[in-house]
Amino acid sequence: MSALLVLFACLALGILCRCYASLPDGIVPGINWWVLNVALPALVLALVPRVTFDAHLWLPVAGMYVTFFGAWIVFASLGRVLGWSRQRTGCLALVCGLGNTSFMGYPMMEAMHGKEGLSIAVIADQMGCFPLLAAGGIAVASLYSGKGTRASVILRRVFTFPAFLALLTGVVVGIAGGWPDAVDRLLMQVGQTLTPLALFSVGLQFQLHLRREQVGPLVAGLGWKLLLAPLAVFALGRATGIEGLVLTVSVLQAAMAPMISAAILADQHGLEPRLANTVLGAGILLSLATVPLGNLMLA
Numbered sequence: 001m002s003a004l005l006v007l008f009a010c011l012a013l014g015i016l017c018r019c020y021a022s023l024p025d026g027i028v029p030g031i032n033w034w035v036l037n038v039a040l041p042a043l044v045l046a047l048v049p050r051v052t053f054d055a056h057l058w059l060p061v062a063g064m065y066v067t068f069f070g071a072w073i074v075f076a077s078l079g080r081v082l083g084w085s086r087q088r089t090g091c092l093a094l095v096c097g098l099g100n101t102s103f104m105g106y107p108m109m110e111a112m113h114g115k116e117g118l119s120i121a122v123i124a125d126q127m128g129c130f131p132l133l134a135a136g137g138i139a140v141a142s143l144y145s146g147k148g149t150r151a152s153v154i155l156r157r158v159f160t161f162p163a164f165l166a167l168l169t170g171v172v173v174g175i176a177g178g179w180p181d182a183v184d185r186l187l188m189q190v191g192q193t194l195t196p197l198a199l200f201s202v203g204l205q206f207q208l209h210l211r212r213e214q215v216g217p218l219v220a221g222l223g224w225k226l227l228l229a230p231l232a233v234f235a236l237g238r239a240t241g242i243e244g245l246v247l248t249v250s251v252l253q254a255a256m257a258p259m260i261s262a263a264i265l266a267d268q269h270g271l272e273p274r275l276a277n278t279v280l281g282a283g284i285l286l287s288l289a290t291v292p293l294g295n296l297m298l299a
Contacts, residue, residue, distance in 0.1 A: 007103060007284060010196045014203015023204070031201040032264045035194055040261055041166035043191030044130055048170025049178045051126040059242050060120055060250040063233035064101070064128025067254045068136055070232055071097030071224055078220060088217055090144020091271040095263050095279050096221040096229075097140070098133055099256035101125040103195045104287065108256075109249055112295050120249040129259065134164035137265055145269035198260040205267070205277040214275050221258075221279045226290045230255035234298075248298045255294050257283035 017023060072093045079089035099105070102125045109121035138161045158164055173179060179187065233254040237247040258280045266276035 006195060007199055010199035011203045011206070011281065011284070014200040015206055016203075017200075018204045018206075028201055028204055028267075031197050031204075032268055035198045035201065035261065035264050036268065037162050039191055039194035039197065041162040042187045043194055044134070044163050044166040045170050045173070046179075046184060046187035046191050047126055048130065048167060049174035051123070051174065057120060057123050057246060059233070059237050059240070059246055060124035060253060061127045062236065063250045063254045064099070064124055064132060066232050066236060067099060067225075067229040068097035068132045070229060072140065074224055074228075075220070082216075084217070085272075086144045086146065087271045088275065090140055090269075091266050091276050092217055092221045092224075092279070093144070094137060094140045094266050094271060095258045095276050096225040098129055098137060098259040098262040099225070099253065100259050100284070100287075101129045101253045101256050103260065104284070105253050105256050108291055109252065112252075112292070113245060113249060117245060117249050120246060121253055124250065124253040128253075130163075131167060133259065133261060133265075134158075134161060134167045137262060138164065141265050141269040141271065145271060195260065198264055202260065202263060202277050202280055205273060206281045214272075214278075217275060218279055218282065222283055222286060225258055225283060226255055226286060230294060248295065251298060252291055252294055255287065255291050257287040 075084075075089050075092040075096070078084065079086075101121065105121050105125060106118060110118040135158050138158050142157045178184070230251045234247070234251045237243075237250060242250075260280065263276045263280040267273040
């Protein structure tokens with residue numbers, strides 16, 4: 001579980017630095033730029049060529065799409081009913097639609113279900129969350145940030161998003177047989193900077209002292225991400241006759257805390273950054289209890 005210790009150490013370090021250190025101007029935008037434009041594309045380039053998709057494992061992938069588009073529908077509907085701003089709706093649709101299926105999902109699935117569970121978790125992450133972040137995430141961010149709502153503008157932002165370009169390149173490289181070992185190692189080393197830097201950035205911005213009107217959205221967001229989304233995936237699996245480890249891992253991956261990169265993307269597009277980072281931090285803490293509890297209930 002050393003990967004989980006890294007999550008908390010970097011988050012805690014960011015919080016401590018925000019409280020006690022004298023930080024240079026522009027540190028958060030600078031870190032976020034590196035995460036989205038360098039580290040994330042490098043990780044996509046390293047991991048996507050390794051994916052081998054088994055058609056029998058459709059549920060872990062479908063579960064990620066249910067989580068993302070379900071969040072979009074739920075929060076767009078709530079936003080209209082409750083009079084939320086577009087920024088708040090976009091924040092929750094983005095941050096609570098994408099899960100931390102790699103940096104938390106991988107070590108937790110391996111700890112609870114061994115290498116077999118880990119292999120299913122990788123399918124959910126690589127075939128589900130990465131494409132959704134690269135295409136759907138930037139589309140939601142563009143649509144709700146007011147930086148361009150025309151289809152041509154959104155498509156241009158998707159096709160110029162570095163992670164999406166890396167995804168397309170990774171697919172081609174995978175078909176061609178993968179990267180040379182030296183290139184693969186280089187990409188992984190650069191990509192591995194994503195987790196510590198992203199969580200350090202989140203820690204620098206993390207606050208539990210939300211405005212009163214933000215408490216309801218926080219509860220709604222985590223209610224979807226940690227409870228309703230996994231229940232929806234469970235219902236889909238049972239309705240289609242899937243049981244056993246595939247069902248269990250699919251549900252638990254849907255129940256993971258919000259994705260770090262989604263919160264960074266929300267911050268870059270001005271989608272209520274304080275709410276986004278608090279949803280992320282609180283989700284990470286709560287999921288350490290809710291995911292093992294869900295695993296016990298599925299056993």
